[in-house]
Amino acid sequence: MRLLLIEDEELLSVAIAKGLRKHGYAIDCAYDGEEALAQYSINDYDLLILDLNLPKLDGMEVLRRIREEDKTMRVLILSARSSVPDKVAGLDGGCNDYLTKPFDFAELEARIRALLRQKTEAQSASLRLSDLQVDTASKQAFWGKTPLGLTKKEYSILEYLMMHPDRTISPGELIEHVWDNEADPFSNSFRFHISSLRKKLSSVSDNDGLIITLRGQGYRMAKEEELI
Numbered sequence: 001m002r003l004l005l006i007e008d009e010e011l012l013s014v015a016i017a018k019g020l021r022k023h024g025y026a027i028d029c030a031y032d033g034e035e036a037l038a039q040y041s042i043n044d045y046d047l048l049i050l051d052l053n054l055p056k057l058d059g060m061e062v063l064r065r066i067r068e069e070d071k072t073m074r075v076l077i078l079s080a081r082s083s084v085p086d087k088v089a090g091l092d093g094g095c096n097d098y099l100t101k102p103f104d105f106a107e108l109e110a111r112i113r114a115l116l117r118q119k120t121e122a123q124s125a126s127l128r129l130s131d132l133q134v135d136t137a138s139k140q141a142f143w144g145k146t147p148l149g150l151t152k153k154e155y156s157i158l159e160y161l162m163m164h165p166d167r168t169i170s171p172g173e174l175i176e177h178v179w180d181n182e183a184d185p186f187s188n189s190f191r192f193h194i195s196s197l198r199k200k201l202s203s204v205s206d207n208d209g210l211i212i213t214l215r216g217q218g219y220r221m222a223k224e225e226e227l228i
Contacts, residue, residue, distance in 0.1 A: 001046040001116055001160065002026040002177045006036040006062065007078070008054050016049070019105050020112075024139050024152040024159075026180040033057025037065060044176045045073070047115055050095070052079040052086075060093055067094040074115040078103065113137060116163075127162040130227050132201070132210065134162050143204040153178065153189075154197040161211065161221050170218035194219070 003020065007013040008031050017027040028043065030036035033054040040048070048066070052059035059079065066073060075095045079086070082100040090098045096118070097111050113125065113136055127134040133142045134155075141148045141158055150158065156178045161169060175190055194211075201210050209222050 001156070002028070002044070002180065003047050003049060003112070004028050004030060004036065004039055004043070004045045005049045006030045006033075006054065006059070007049070007051045008032060009051075016105075016108070020109070021152075023109055024156045025112075026156070026178055028180050031055075033059065033062045036062050040066065044173075046177060047074040047076065047112060049076050049078050049112075052077060052081050052090070060089065063090070063093050063095060074118065076108075076111060076115060078108070110137075127159070129162065129165070129210065129221055130224065131205065134159055143201075146204055148200050148204065150197065150200060151193070153193045154200065157193060157197055161219060165221050165223075168214050168218045168220045173218070 003025050005013055005017055005020075005027055007016065007029070010031065013029050013031065017029055020027050028039055028045075030039050034056045036048075036050075036054070037057070050059050050063060054062065059077070063075060063077075066075065071094075075097075077090045077095045077098045078101065079090070079098070080101045081087075081090075087098050087100075096115055099108060099111060117125070117136070125135065125137045127136065131144045134140075135142070136159060139152075139155055139159075141150050141155060157174060160174060160177055171190060179189075198211055209226065212220050212222050212226075214220065
């Protein structure tokens with residue numbers, strides 16, 4: 001999943017981004033309100049983490065402009081403004097959750113997971129297909145009780161496909177949501193990770209059809225009835 005972190009305190013931004021990348025998220029960073037809107041306009045994000053005390057353009061104004069054109073984007077406000085009126089203003093302004101500073105990183109990551117489940121209509125932290133289980137809390141995948149030992153990128157690709165089980169996902173969409181803006185879309189990295197993921201799945205499942213390729217369109221997860 002690809003997130004935009006909008007935070008003007010550089011040391012805090014670096015620390016949050018580092019922690020979230022360890023959990024497999026692709027993170028882009030913006031340090032002021034204008035930069036945030038510019039990145040938002042050209043990239044496809046799954047969630048925004050928004051500070052309110054931003055230079056150039058206040059966080060509430062950033063939220064207002066985003067909500068003018070997008071009612072569904074998940075926005076988590078992360079702010080030192082901790083009064084009840086500030087929280088009410090943020091929630092009434094259209095944010096989906098509000099976390100005050102200082103905060104515990106585990107709580108931040110748990111709230112992100114919860115918002116992403118809402119976005120994809122996944123009601124559980126565990127996603128299943130046959131004996132394949134993806135645990136979005138621990139960021140691990142299993143076949144039965146056997147850990148698959150996926151890399152972060154392999155896990156992120158599988159998680160995104162599992163969260164959109166009824167859709168064909170194009171390579172471009174996968175790259176957009178699994179890699180950050182430093183990725184080279186013309187490299188062989190994407191094909192390598194898809195191939196490696198498939199090998200790991202087939203090595204434990206005796207089924208080469210868990211990830212279906214639709215030539216010229218993209219990829220989708222198989223349906224239960226297709227595995228019988």
